[in-house]
Amino acid sequence: MAQSLPRPQVVVAGASSSVGKHLLQPLSNLYDVTALSRSGLNRGNIPHLTWRSCDLFSVKDAERSLQNADYAVYLVHSRNSNATLTQARYEDMDLILADNFARAAKKHHVKQIIYLIEHIPESPAKQRRYEKSRLEVEQVLRAYGTPVTTIRTEAIIGRQSALMSTVEHWIQSRPFILLPSTTETYGCPVTMDEVIHTILASLGSKDMFSKNVQLTGSEAITYRELILRTAASMKVNKYWISLPIRMAKRWGSSQSLTTPLLSSHEQVEKNVPLNEAIRQATVKTTGNAIAKPGHRHTPSVRSVQRVPFSHHCQASGIAHDYMHWLARVGRPLLRTQAEGNKYAIYGIGIKEPLLTLTFCAEWSTPTRALYTISGGLFAAVDQHQYGRMEFRHIPHSEQGLIAIHDFQPSLPWTLYKYTQAKVHLLVMHLFKAHLHKKMTHHSKTRKRPRPAGLRMS
Structure with a gap:
């Protein structure tokens, strides 16, 4: 009986992110996966999946974690620091994390890095601070010669995704559903299934090395409609009120809800209807909670x-x-x-x-x-x-x-x-x-x- 070939090794940095948690199961069906997180806690009994503690602020940790890796998926954001006192802008911390990761990938001859990034306007004048930081990270990941496949995606509809977390909070935290006039702008959000499918299709494909993938949803929808559909899926029955933009800002509207998303040039096949994706995103799960690392006893x-x-x-x-x-x-x-x-x-x-x-x-x-x-x-x-x-x-x-x-x-x-x-x-x-x-x-x-x-x- 012929022996099966060894599975390629994939390292997922930022595995505890919303995309990372959805990616690990299907990825482990095809690869031996090392999931990196700060705590390294074992978060489920999945074959071919190993959790490892990694502090990407340390080059030594990054090199240890990428040893023997064939491919890598980079889903890291440094919005929060594990130090007691942080004197830093998140853009600068992001650069250190990406630079350490790219240096380690070069040392261990990683064949490809998959980098997921939201769609960003081409004009620098229209780019927000966070978007400029994401572009800097992309440049640093490419700087050491490892082929980087950048997947540029519209806002993602999935459980615990940034968009859906914001929409759910928007609905639950107010006695009325407030709808600023800017929620009439259209976007083409993508489902989490579409994102996972694109990552799996790009990983290990030499045709995708050093390429950009434009990922957009197949249904155009206004933010107003997304909020109302989400409220219906959550079975929340509230009055909704249309507000002028100035009043909406006064009430604390989220920029992620009132900034239009530009559609990209290519589309992917829709695997899950949008209404079903919203339903899945709002389902409350029990058990298997992600344990957060405790606070450090020694101030740092x-x-x-x-x-x-x-x-x-x-x-x-x-x-x-x-x-x-x-x-x-x-x-x-x-x-x-x-x-x-x-x-x-x-x-x-x-x-x-x-x-x-x-x-x-x-x-x-x-x-x-x-x-x-x-x-x-x-x-x-x-x-x-x-x-x-x-x-x-x-x-x-x-x-x-x-x-x-x-x-x-x-x-x-x-x-x-x-x-x-x-x-x-x-x-x-x-x-x-x-x-x-x-x-x-x-x-x-x-x-x-x-x-x-x-x-x-």
Whole structure:
């Protein structure tokens, strides 16, 4: 009897998202699947499916999770941080997650990354902040050479999807169903079945490598009609009131309900009628609840700031510049001292360093310099997990990120939050201004014309 071929390995990042939870069962029928989440809790007994804990803010974790992977599905959004205190914009955290994932995919020769993204207007002037962030993530995923298949989809109708969660909340949280005039705009939402079918059809198909898939629903519907159909499916009997847009905004209308969705150029076969998709999305399930990881007992800090970053400079050069700049602007209160592969930051009149940063050559590259926060009076060092500070260049840009991860302060938490944490943000703001001034000066110097030479008579 002939032996069956080994199944390809697929890693799903963001497996606990609404799409991820619907994808795992059909995906495990065809592949050996590793589902990544922060907690790594086993969330159901499904053959060929393994849950793994993964912190994508760590390159080491990303590389460990993608080992032996043939393909990957990227469904990650960083709206929430697992740190006690987060000093960061979600766009910058998204870039770090995507960059770590793309670096790990390159190292382990992953054949394809599937990236799911909502439909985004082509004109930058019409793109919202969140949409611009999604495009940045796509660019970073492609930056290291792994083929990326981007599935651009309209709003998704499915259980716990962003659209349906918003619609259900809209219906349940008000004594009346409020219908702003902008809910008369049309969109072509897609069902969750259509999204899952498209992912499965694209995964492993060489014809789809480095391609964009436009996914739109086959039925045009207004948001008003979607809200009323959802209310009927939920068996909610309420009066509805049409409101002018200004009054609707005053009542707190959701932008996801009042922004029109543009239809894309291609359509896919409709697998589930829209009314049935709405019914399935509003069915309340019991049991198999997704357990959320508990809060960390030790307070921790994540801080990410975007700064100017010339692609001509290595990340370690920016780190050295930061240490020398800090000593200069902090004089006489602060001084920095290089000790081999370490930097120590001292306070005036204090013999022990306030912070000690140790360079990690193993996890650093020309575009990323990593330091562990290995000691100092201001750091509560955990032998199982060090805080980290990194300097990272954003691919194909003149920008970079300076980030602190998993830092545990030794000061009492309230004191730290209103002193050291505030000072760190001020220091990052001043260093950003320093880099901007430095890059502007270099740019002017390069553009300055050379004086004409004297002619010999």
